[in-house]
Amino acid sequence: MPRVAIIMPQLGESIAEATVVRLLVKPGDAVLTDQEVIEVETNKATMGVTALCSGILEELRAEEGVSYTVGTILGILEVTEEEVTRTGVDTIEALEAKFLQSATEESQQKGEQNLHFAVDGDGYEEAAPPQIVPTVKGLSVPTGTMGAHYISPRMRARMDEMGLREADLSAIVGSGAGGRVTVDDLERFLDYIQTWPSSNASPMRLAVADAMRRSWTRPLATVGTSVGLDLLLNHRREQTKKPGLTLYLLRAFAIALTEQPAVAGFLIGAKVVHPRSFDIGVAVAVEDGVLVPVIRKVNEKSLSELVQEYDDLVDRARRRRLTEADTKGGIATVTNFGTFGLTWGTPIPLPNETLILGIGAGVKKPVWSERLSAFYPATEADLEMTFDHRVVDGGGAGLLLRRIVDLLQKPVDL
16 A cells, blocks of 8 residues: 655744654554544644544654754654645655656765655665754854863864853863863863753753853843832723733833834944834743743724733744734734743843843832821832843933833723
């Protein structure tokens, strides 16, 4: 009977690999067209790999916890001729024929691979699927001490062999010139930690680490102030669909940015590129990381219009069901670390964004009233804004933050 491959699909423009987190079928199971058979995790979401046609699962090559490149054969279905005709899917035999027809003389000699079909001097051979460790490429962070930024070719080769980045050397005290970390320093450190408990970093954790490394290559600064929440909380109680504090902040942020769009630009060479749409991300805590779904044209939508869209995106983020389009194109981010009981923080903007606005937990405080000549209890929260100091100065960031505070005192206008 014909055989059809279950192949790791291209899950996004920038996604080259994914990690198998759950096998949903086992050899011998009947599988239907478009049925999810394997659940995989990328650095942004959890998605399903589906069967292209109906059949019986003959072989399952994927293993949970292992990462596979796009194009890897994860399993094989045994199907009928009628099913092949109905769906128009290529069988493994058809793929083999196509590859053999297009293979050059050079590839035949070297045994180059395409979709894990290899050709050598003896003809066709099905290659074993490669198993790889998740990797996320990005800009590295210098170790910081004088002379330590230089890495010798020998050291670089050893780091490449082990998949290490420059930032991974930060815990090592260098014995070389000017504090440079040598290969011997690295080997001694690796021997030292060999017996320590360890675990493999998830694709999500690697993606967050990569983004923060790239963000930290810029001069970042933070300004902060407090904001009264009582008017906002009273307004929220009156709403049928009750918007969360983050949504009020998101809306005020968008309005303030439309009035001062230059502060949301990002620097490329000698140009500041300004936003073409006020699309703002919301940081959502998920297992072992953070996802930032983006809400489009926040400045053009009222609070009541945003509630459903916001709730849907946050729910899908927590279930790791976001698409790549859901996380692209934001010009700034809002984060509510008050949900963890924290009163303040210094959030870091994403590498492609200049601004991030954070809010802490609301706290009852005594506030002086000139009119009453007395203190009265009020709920306040701290607002912090971190910004790329190349694009925005402290004064500009301060004015933006003060405008956001003013807008939050008039929630009916949001």
